[in-house]
Amino acid sequence: MFITVDCGTTNMRCRLFNDSTLMAEAKRTAGCRNTAFSGTSDFLRQSLKECIKELLDSGGLAESDIEAVISSGTLASDVGIYYIPHVIAPVGIAESAAAARLAVLEDITSIPILFIPGVKTLPQKDEHDMLRFFDALESMSGEECETYGIMSRLGIDGDFVITLPGSYNKVFKVDASGRITWLQTGMCGEFIAAMSEHTLLKHSLPHPVIQKIIPESLYCGFDYATTRGVSPSLIKARTTQLFGGWNKDAAANFFVGALLKDDIMSIYNACGEHGKLIVGGGDPLRSIFELLLRHAGAKNLTVIDDETARLAPSIGAMLVYSEWKKNN
Numbered sequence: 001m002f003i004t005v006d007c008g009t010t011n012m013r014c015r016l017f018n019d020s021t022l023m024a025e026a027k028r029t030a031g032c033r034n035t036a037f038s039g040t041s042d043f044l045r046q047s048l049k050e051c052i053k054e055l056l057d058s059g060g061l062a063e064s065d066i067e068a069v070i071s072s073g074t075l076a077s078d079v080g081i082y083y084i085p086h087v088i089a090p091v092g093i094a095e096s097a098a099a100a101r102l103a104v105l106e107d108i109t110s111i112p113i114l115f116i117p118g119v120k121t122l123p124q125k126d127e128h129d130m131l132r133f134f135d136a137l138e139s140m141s142g143e144e145c146e147t148y149g150i151m152s153r154l155g156i157d158g159d160f161v162i163t164l165p166g167s168y169n170k171v172f173k174v175d176a177s178g179r180i181t182w183l184q185t186g187m188c189g190e191f192i193a194a195m196s197e198h199t200l201l202k203h204s205l206p207h208p209v210i211q212k213i214i215p216e217s218l219y220c221g222f223d224y225a226t227t228r229g230v231s232p233s234l235i236k237a238r239t240t241q242l243f244g245g246w247n248k249d250a251a252a253n254f255f256v257g258a259l260l261k262d263d264i265m266s267i268y269n270a271c272g273e274h275g276k277l278i279v280g281g282g283d284p285l286r287s288i289f290e291l292l293l294r295h296a297g298a299k300n301l302t303v304i305d306d307e308t309a310r311l312a313p314s315i316g317a318m319l320v321y322s323e324w325k326k327n328n
Helices: 032-038 042-059 093-099 130-136 143-154 188-197 215-228 230-234 236-242 248-259 261-271 285-296 306-326
Strands: 002-007 012-018 021-028 068-073 101-103 113-115 119-121 138-140 160-165 169-174 180-186 277-279 301-303
Touching: 002 042, 002 306, 012 042, 012 306, 021 042, 032 042, 068 143, 068 306, 093 143, 093 306, 113 306, 119 180, 138 180, 143 160, 143 169, 143 306, 160 261, 160 285, 169 261, 180 261, 188 248, 215 230, 215 248, 215 261, 215 285, 230 236, 230 248, 230 261, 236 248, 248 261, 261 285, 277 285, 285 301
Parallel strands: 002 068, 068 113, 160 277, 277 301
Antiparallel strands: 002 012, 012 021, 101 113, 119 138, 160 169, 169 180
16 A cells, blocks of 8 residues: 655645555645745644544554555655755656655654655756756656656657646646656746735735636736736736726636736747647646637647546656666
8 A cells, every 4th residue: 555645835635545546635735835934844744744644544554554655746855854856857757766765754654755856957057048048947846747647547658748737837848758858837826826815906806816717808818918918917907896897706817817828828839839738737727727728829738637637646656656666
């Protein structure tokens, strides 16, 4: 039996598996942002300890019944609990497994934990073009395992662009051999939360921001930001209600469509009109990204289903563990 851990910026999701069968789940609102805010990993460590105990108790299990805890995501980052340097792209399952490390953290559990590091890209050492220099400074933690799981569920080997919106949006290219070769990050969900909860717009927007998706209002915000810019567009979420007769839901969709304009165009520019594009992540962002990408002109889209979105990080992590076990 295994426990998988998918920890991101905001949430920690732990799952108990008997071989490939999901037995139980536990979740905490805990992620690398907690370490960034507090300066200590104590909250992450306690959250992981609680999740493991919850899963064991749910099945009447002892720690000795679990072969390994398999951790993907930010727990192996510099704001996690066991730092491993990111692996330099190109990276596939074999490269992720080769860089993974097994550790026992007795203050959390006596079960060995396999920490899977993230992926990064770096500029060439002699790069003098500052645009290419900044473009190449990228990283992700966990999305690689999520992608391995999506590929397994969809039965595909590679040669596509994928976008995984969440607290951050990661868009990256996977080559024909299934290796991640290029990536780009947008702040996405964090940007939405920051602007909707910590500015004057909080008074004008519902919480959560998207209560229902209104495509026409999304497109309107996206198109307005395309011509007027993102910053001048966001305040329209307020003025459309004060002076334009819009309700909060319509204004919120305009706001999100405008705010996501740059993220959407970075994805479109990566794949083009007819390039193969996979849209993952959780809803409502997954559905919003699909609508806006189609509106921007992307034609060859595959949108993953809810079950794949939920289980892909665990499936990918177990694939990496299987590969690691072969060599250890």
